[in-house]
Amino acid sequence: MTTYDDATLLAYLDGELAGAESEALEADLVRDEKLAERLQAFAGSGALLRAALSPATHGHMPALPQPDFTARPAASWRRFAPYAAIAATIALLIGAGVGFGTGDFLARRNFELASEQRARDSALAEATLRRALETQVSGTPVSWENPDSGASGTVKPTRTFKNHNDQFCREYERVETTSARTETISGIACRSDDGQWRTRAVFYRD
Amino acid sequence: MNKDTWAAMTALQPRLRRFAYGLTGSLDEADDLVQAAYERAISRIAQWQAGTRLDSWMYRIVQTIHINRQQANRVRGAHLQPVDPDTLTARDQARALEASITLAKVRGFIGRLPEEQRAALLLVAVEGLSYRDAAEVLDLPVGTLTSRVARARIALRDFVDGSTVPAAVGGGQA
Numbered sequence: 001m002t003t004y005d006d007a008t009l010l011a012y013l014d015g016e017l018a019g020a021e022s023e024a025l026e027a028d029l030v031r032d033e034k035l036a037e038r039l040q041a042f043a044g045s046g047a048l049l050r051a052a053l054s055p056a057t058h059g060h061m062p063a064l065p066q067p068d069f070t071a072r073p074a075a076s077w078r079r080f081a082p083y084a085a086i087a088a089t090i091a092l093l094i095g096a097g098v099g100f101g102t103g104d105f106l107a108r109r110n111f112e113l114a115s116e117q118r119a120r121d122s123a124l125a126e127a128t129l130r131r132a133l134e135t136q137v138s139g140t141p142v143s144w145e146n147p148d149s150g151a152s153g154t155v156k157p158t159r160t161f162k163n164h165n166d167q168f169c170r171e172y173e174r175v176e177t178t179s180a181r182t183e184t185i186s187g188i189a190c191r192s193d194d195g196q197w198r199t200r201a202v203f204y205r206d
Numbered sequence: 207m208n209k210d211t212w213a214a215m216t217a218l219q220p221r222l223r224r225f226a227y228g229l230t231g232s233l234d235e236a237d238d239l240v241q242a243a244y245e246r247a248i249s250r251i252a253q254w255q256a257g258t259r260l261d262s263w264m265y266r267i268v269q270t271i272h273i274n275r276q277q278a279n280r281v282r283g284a285h286l287q288p289v290d291p292d293t294l295t296a297r298d299q300a301r302a303l304e305a306s307i308t309l310a311k312v313r314g315f316i317g318r319l320p321e322e323q324r325a326a327l328l329l330v331a332v333e334g335l336s337y338r339d340a341a342e343v344l345d346l347p348v349g350t351l352t353s354r355v356a357r358a359r360i361a362l363r364d365f366v367d368g369s370t371v372p373a374a375v376g377g378g379q380a
């Protein structure tokens with residue numbers, strides 16, 4: 001019969017044991033009384049722990065400070081990288097390579113409004129990218145959403161390594177969805193000594 | 207801050223209060239800590255990423271404020287050593303004579319755990335977070351979190367089993 005260490009029993013109790021391992025343990029629990037007792041000791045002391053702290057969840061809850069619902073959530077994002085937003089707008093304008101007829105005010109205005117939203121999308125995406133690179137472990141995506149434009153995206157660091165300058169670099173994957181399309185971009189960014197992440201390479205994928 | 211987010215946030219109050227109670231060992235201090243955490247969460251809501259776990263984010267704020275306060279208190283020379291109920295009141299002692307173990311003694315045990323084991327134990331065994339989520343709240347590798355939780359729970363089991371006062375519950379190890 002398999003012997004189980006305490007760590008394995010605890011992992012089982014916490015639902016952290018993989019399916020097959022968990023089933024094998026359950027089969028042994030039926031046959032092995034000593035094992036069942038060991039598990040019970042952990043389960044029982046855990047229950048006592050929760051009971052000991054349960055007074056905090058009962059009775060009157062103190063009043064909480066109240067938020068200001070009138071503050072626009074989008075406004076707080078504007079603080080992030082206005083330069084990135086401006087740069088993105090310029091990039092869009094250049095990239096689009098569109099010339100306007102002199103009478104085409106309405107088209108231009110619509111284009112500008114759309115550009116502003118796209119600039120905000122890209123500022124959100126950039127801020128999320130920095131945050132993901134700085135704080136997330138590889139494989140964990142961070143998402144963003146711009147309710148005004150309907151665009152959303154995720155950023156997922158996929159690998160971390162050091163370059164020859166001894167800087168930390170991370171590969172990442174960006175998925176961005178607008179009403180028009182979904183775009184997947186892979187990139188590599190390295191962290192400069194000033195703490196800024198600079199993208200070194202970008203690959204557009206379909 | 208939108209109203210849905212706020213509704214989700216206020217629904218967390220009992221759980222955050224329980225976590226804070228476990229950290230501080232007193233309901234008054236827990237309420238004070240939770241209050242400060244909500245103030246910070248409101249002012250920094252822009253830092254929370256929609257789609258990520260709000261509860262993890264809030265637990266993290268509670269934990270961070272608690273650690274900062276502990277450090278500040280240490281600097282001022284104040285003593286935040288958790289009170290041992292065995293030496294606290296005659297009433298607790300009398301109760302302890304009657305029952306082999308009391309909930310107050312369990313709280314005393316929590317208070318004597320090393321700080322880093324305490325938070326790990328509370329998040330996993332009381333708040334029900336997965337090892338991964340708890341590790342993220344505490345900014346630890348999952349392996350480190352797992353071993354801290356295991357050490358704390360083995361100590362807890364031994365404490366409950368033997369109903370002995372652990373003289374040296376895992377003090378010192380990382």
